[in-house]
Amino acid sequence: MTMIKSFGLFWWDFIVGDDWRSAAGVAVAVATTAVLAHNGTNAWMLIPVAVVAVLYLTLRRAVR
């Protein structure tokens, strides 16, 4: 169990890093784009705008 936990923690740290909120923000933006596309709206602008917002928030947290 400890090995599985360590393996999971390694990959979490490797990909997500120390700010899980950035990953959550990105996931929400991608999911919203998919839902909008499914309903016929081409929301290509949503992810770039969300990325800028996420970057702003993560930088603000880092320098606070």
Place this chain on the structure above:
Amino acid sequence: MGAFFLVVSSFLASAVEMVEALTIVLAAGLARGWRSSLAGAAGAAIALAVVVVLLGPALTAIPLSVLRVGVGTLLLVFGLQWLRKAILRASGFKALHDEAAIFARELEDAREAGAVARDRIDWYGATLAFKGVFLEGLEVAFIVLTFGSSQGSIPLAAAGALAALVIVAGVGIAVRAPLSRVPENTMKFAVGLMLTSFGIFWSAEGAGASWPGSDLALLGILAFMGATSFVFVTALQRRRTTIGPVGAEAGADT
């Protein structure tokens, strides 16, 4: 155009990670013996090759739209980590990576780690080199596999990584010293921008959105992210001037 970015991204990401791995291999070699250090590095290279061989075909078997939304999201999350750290370093809020300081620290730790077994493999030296090459190489493998599979050409991405390996290893053998003059943060900035831009492009496309201008949109995203990062660096630099500079960072994170 996509192929060009693919090779450049793989090359830059691989080069920065290999510079860091080289620092650890050199420290292990000088302190614990070259045989052990090179054996550890070779073992890590084999382990990485196994990872690539096992995961590469598995990734190419996934439908492209599913792959792009998954890989795009992963690259975006991963790229944002690189970009955030590069912006913080460029603006002075995070110390620059100092390969010379890391080398000195690793060398001291390796020398203090007990007697060296010169007549056989020294496990401390071999493990140190293995860990350094494997962990840094894993980032390279991740980028090569995700970029390559999403762009439909793992060999092209691997070619960029191989070119970086040849250059970094060649220079490392020639100078036998850490490559402290490499503009690491500039390269990391470029990689962060490329990872984020590819991530935005692929995740949106995989999620069902269509980019105006098709593949050319990638250039627009890259320019947009470059300009955004420039604005963030400038704003943070202004804020930083009131606090003063920070020292060099002898850490080994991205």
